[in-house]
Amino acid sequence: MKGIIASLVALTVSVVNGQTGEPARLNQHRVTNRASPAPEPGAEKEPIPSLIEGVRSSEEWSAVRRPQLLQLWTEILGKLRPNEQDMQWFGDIRQAVIRETADHGTYTQISLDLPIEKDFLQQHVLLLPKGRGPFPAVICWTSSTPDYTAPVEWWGKWLVEHGYVVLTSWSFIRHYRHGSDHRNGAVEQLYQRFGHWLPMAKMAHDARREAEYLRSREEVDGARIGFMGFSLSAKAAVYIAAFTPEVAATVAIDPHIAINGGTNWFAPWYLDWLRPFPDIPTPQHTVLSLLNPDPTRPGFEHDHHELLALAAPRPFLLIGGKGDSEDSGGDSDDRQSWGYYNRAKEVYRLLGVPDRLQFVLTTDGHKPNGPEVDPAWRAFLNQWLQPKAAPALGRAPRMARSTVQSIGKRAGNRVEACSGCPDSEAGTEISGAGGRARGKLMRVSLVPHTLVLGTAACAHAAEFQVEVTK
Secondary structure, eight states: OHHHHHHHHHHHHHHHHOOOOOTTOOBOOOOOOTTOSOOOTTGGGSBOOOSSTTOOSHHHIIIIIHHHHHHHHHHHHSOSSOOTTGGGGOOOTTOOEEEEEEEOSSEEEEEEEEEEETTEEEEEEEEEESSSOOEEEEEEEOOSSSOTTHHIIIIIHHHHHTTOEEEEEOOTTTSOGGGOOTTTTHHHHHHHHHSSOOHHHHHHHHHHHHHHHHHTSTTEEEEEEEEEEETHHHHHHHHHHHHOTTOOEEEEESOOOSSSSSSOTTSTTTTOTTSOOTTSOSSSOSHHHHHOSOTTSSSOSSOTHHHHHHHTTSOEEEEESBTTOSSOOTTSOBGGGHHHHHHHHHHHHHTTOGGGEEEEEOSSOSOSOOTTHHHHHHHHHHHHHSGGGHHHHHOOTTOOOOOOSOOOOEETTEESOOSSOTTOOTTOEEESOOSSEEEEBSEEOSSSOEEEBSOOEESSOSOOEEEEOO
16 A cells, blocks of 8 residues: 555655657657547657747746747648637537436536537536635546546546536547538538638637636636546547637547557548648648648648647646557557657746646556556646636746736727737737736736736736726
């Protein structure tokens, strides 16, 4: 028993401090999936391109390099969120349909449907701890086989019993309009309605809608919403971390981080590599041509280390299941995943927050739970989402300070302009500031973001002082 406790303590310490094993690995993953449209022989001998080469400071990363990556991935994904025409399909996410409520003693379980689109109700389970809130919350999605209730058993019961609100669901490619899924029309319905909007980007936006719903509930601390997923939903987690700033911390269990290796990122229901999109500015008009602009060189020029970097400085935990395999993990992350983590870690170090990117490579296999997996995600979420984490999350060493004197002219809950913050944009939403209020920004990012009164976690400043006026 003492040995088990010692192992758990050691793992907790390694997760809290940020695991840094295999630091020398910087090469790409060998392509082992025979169905890949890009076999890329010899890719494993090629280094993953560095994201900080020639970048002299965190300010230069935020002002120059990060926007370049954001533009590239917007071209790949089509869009990061609905455009003005698309907004006709999105209504009030708070109009939930309650199906069933059950008292489980220490928590309440509610089965409900949320209007992700005006004509599409997505199935969810909401777990609410009893006691005095507001509580941190975690959105938990299922994988490619069990239904949306599976995360209740995987993670939800532990989370709710330890003071988290939990919202479980699944990706739209498992359940979409007219009963469709990834094999019978979900992707086609997506394109028919929204045009070039890759499924991975739609998943990120759906999670954003779920975060919006959680923030509307008084039981939830809207500044402390996390996301976790396994397999299919771990793939979604990578994109949610990069493009959903409302999510403060992310856990991805076995996504297979390499974009071209043993899994099927190329599939139509993920990144749809081979479908021509007229707005992609290459002769082939394909996602593949953007990811791999130089086919004569083994390996891809662009990969998921870029998305991990776009998630910075927010905390991200990658958990792999095949630490006993060099490059044959199949859908799992194996030892060749280290290179992608190490390249992204360079960005987190540049920003002064290396402990916020963590990689735990286990031998638990491709499973949502395990003796190594469970202590890792539990320690990580407790570190970054529990209230005691507030001071640490608000500090950003070696980052410039900037003071916002006001956030411009306010009309309803829309902001027309924002002075002093280099990342703010017209149309930014304000939460928790009715009429005239003073407080601190929770988070600022380079994409349109929600400003929540709370402690700052920003690539540009440890804190932003805010004054909101009518």
